[in-house]
Amino acid sequence: MDLQEKIRGLPDAPGVYLFKDARGDLLYIGKALSLRKRVQSYFTDRDFGYDAERLGAMVGQIADVEFLLTANELEALILESNLIKQRGPRYNIVLRDDKHYPFIRLDLKDPFPALQVSRRIKNDGALYFGPYVPAGTMWDLLALLNRTFPLRTCRNIAGRTLCLEYHLGRCLGPCEGLVTQSEYAEIVQKVRLVLEGKDQEVIQQLERQMHEAAERLQYERAAKLRNQIASLRHATENQRVISARGEDQDVFGLVQEGNELHIQLLVVRGGRLIGQDSFAFEAGTQPTSGHRPVGWVPPGGAAGVLGSLLAQYYLGARHIPKTILTSHLPAEADLLASMLSARARHPVEIRVPERGPKAHLVEMAVGNARALLAQSLTSSAARQRAMLEVQHALGLPRLPRRIECTDISNISGVLAVGSLITFVDGQPRRQEYKRFRIRTVLGADDYAMVREVLGRRFGKKDWPLPDLLLIDGGRGQLNAGILAAKEAGLTDLPLASLAKEEELVFRPDAPEPIRLPDGSRGKHLLQQVRDETHRFALMYHRSLRGKSGLRSVLDEVPGIGARRKRLLLQRFGSLKRLRAASVEELRTVGGLPQPVAEAAHHLLSSVARE
Secondary structure: OOHHHHHHOOOOOOEEEEEEOOOOOEEEEEEEOOHHHHHHHHHHOOOOOOOHHHHHHHHHHOOEEEEEEOOOHHHHHHHHHHHHHHHOOOOOOOOOOOOOOOEEEEOOOOOOOOEEEEOOOOOOOOEEEOOOOOOHHHHHHHHHHHHHOOOOOOOOOOOOOOOHHHHOOOOOOHHHOOOOHHHHHHHHHHHHHHHOOOHHHHHHHHHHHHHHHHHOOOHHHHHHHHHHHHHHHHHHOOOOEOOOOOOOEEEEEEEEEOOEEEEEEEEEEOOEEEEEEEEEEEOOOOOOOOOOOOOOOOOOHHHHHHHHHHHHHOOOOOOOOOEEEEOOOOOOHHHHHHHHHHHHOOOOEEEOOOOOHHHHHHHHHHHHHHHHHHHHHOOHHHHHHHHHHHHHHHOOOOOOOEEEEEEEEEEOOEEEEEEEEEEEOOEEOHHHOEEEEOOOOOOOOHHHHHHHHHHHHHOOOOOOOOOEEEEEOOHHHHHHHHHHHHHOOOOOOOEEEEOOOOOOEEOOOOOOOEOOOOOOHHHHHHHHHHHHHHHHHHHHHHHHHHHOOHHHHHHHOOOOOHHHHHHHHHHHOOHHHHHHOOHHHHHHOOOOOHHHHHHHHHHHHHHHHO
16 A cells, blocks of 8 residues: 555544654654544645745655544644654654653651652652752752751661761651650651742741740750751742742743754742753754754744643653743643643643733743853854854865855945955954955946955965855856956865845855755854954945045045036035935036936935934
8 A cells, every 4th residue: 555545544533643764764753633634734735834844854755654543632642742752753852861850758647757859759648849950959958958957867767776867966866766756747847848938937937946045045056046047048048039929830931043942941839940941952953962852843833842842841740830831832732731731630721921920930931041042053063063064055175164255345336345254163253354445446346346355365375265265245246256266276265155135155166056944054154254244344334434524535436526526515515515415416516427426425325324
C-alpha cells in the first residue's frame, strides 16, 4: 500500500499520528481531532506559514504514517506528550533531559519528622515544598533550616544513640527521648511556616520568645533566639516578594528573534520568587549538549512552542500550580488546561495577564528571556555558527573570519564618500575602519565610486586581505568590485554584494542571487556587517555636511562656480531664502539648468536638516 492510499484510509477520528522516513526513523508525532483530515493537510496545504521551509523539508521525507486512536482530543494530547518525551522525534520539541527538580518532604505523620529531599511527589499524605529551581536554592535553604532549627537529620531514630549533631546543638536527641513530641512539634511548625514562605510570622514568634527569655534572665536562650532571627532575616533578604496573597504561580516569558526562541520560567511559591529556569529552541538545528531543551520549532510559532513545552514540562509527578501565567497564549490553551487540571487534581488556569502585578511578573520573565537571547546571539559559539553558515551558503573556500564591507554615501553625487569596515570573528574591529572622499567621480555614479574606493583599498599592500569582501548593493555594485579586484590582480578574492530591498546576496559565479533563510545566523551576520558599513558612511557624510556652510556647499555642486554662486545670493537676497527655494525657483529665478537645480536643492535641503 503506497503512502497516499494509506493516508486516504486513515480514520476520521481523534488520535495521534507518527510520520516516519524511508529507513523507519521517526520524524514527527502529532495529534488530531480527525487523523485523516490533519494528515492530508500536510500534503494538500503547502502554505505552512511559520517556518514553512523546514516543514516542507519534513514532508518531503515522509515515507510512512502510523496512528493510534484515542477516545477524544484530550486523550490524544496526553498520549502525544508522552510519546514525544519517550521517543524524541526529530521534528518535535523534546525536553532532552528527564530531570525532576527537587522538593522538600515533611511527613507530619512521623512523631519526630525530618526534612527529606524528594524528586517526585507521592500520594503519601506528606507535605511537599518546591520545586526548587535550580536545586542549589533548596540546599541553601536546608542548610539554613538545619542551622536554625534543631530537627533530626538521621533517616530513622529507632535503635540510634546520640550523635555528633546533638553535641553540636543541631538536634534535640529524640532518639534518647530528650525532647517531647509537643516540644518537637512546635519546632516543626516553625519550619513549616518558613517553607510556606511565612518567614516573617516565624521571625515575629521568635522575637516574642527572645524578649520573654531576656525578661526571665535566660540570656543564653535569648542569644540563641537572636541568632536564629538573624539567620532567617539574612536568608530572606534576597527573596523577592511577588504577591502579598502568598500565591503559587509558574510564569513563562517568551521572546523570539528569527528562528531562535528563548523561554524564561519564574517559579513563585507562597508569593515569593524561589527559582527560575530557561529553555532555548532554534529551528533547523539538532539538540545540542549544554542546553536543557533545544529542538525544532513546531508549527504554530510561539503559541506552538509554548503549548509543546507546557505539555511536556508538567509530565510525571511535577508540581502544577493553580495559576500558570504566560506572555503568549499557548496553542489549544483550553485543552492544555484541561489536561493539566486532570493531572494536578485541581483546577489549573492558563492566563495572559494584560495589567496589574501579574502582568509585571510576566514582563520580568520576558525581560530575562530577552537578556538570555541577546547573550546567545552574541556568544562565540553563535558567531562561529554564523560564519559557517555564510561559508556554506556562499560557497567560500575558507571560513570568513575576516569580513570587509564597503558602502557609498552621497546626495546626487555631491559630497560623495565611501566607507570600509572590518569584522573579525563575527565582531566589529573598529580600529580598522576606513573612510574615503571620492576624488575622481563626477555626478551620481555609485558603480564608479565603488570601483574607486576598492581600487584605493587594494592599493594598500600592507593591509591584510579579507576572507570575504562584501559590498552594499546589487549586481551592479558587485561588478564594479570585480573590476577593481581584477585591476589589482586579485582574481581569487571572494566577493559578494548584499541588496537592501529583498536581502539577496549576489556572487560572481552564481547567475541567480542567493536567498539566505530568514532568521538564520549567517543572514543576521551579513546584515549586521552591511548595516554597520552604511552607518559609518552616513556618519562621515553627515559630518562633512555639518562642517560645510551653505556657501561652501554650493561649491560642491557640479555646474555651480563662483559666478553662479554670486548670482544666486544676489537674486535670492539671503542664505535663508536660498535654502528654502524649490527646484523650480532655483531654475527660474536662479537661472540654473534643471539637473544642477535638482542637485543644489537636494544638497541645500540636506544641510538645512543637519
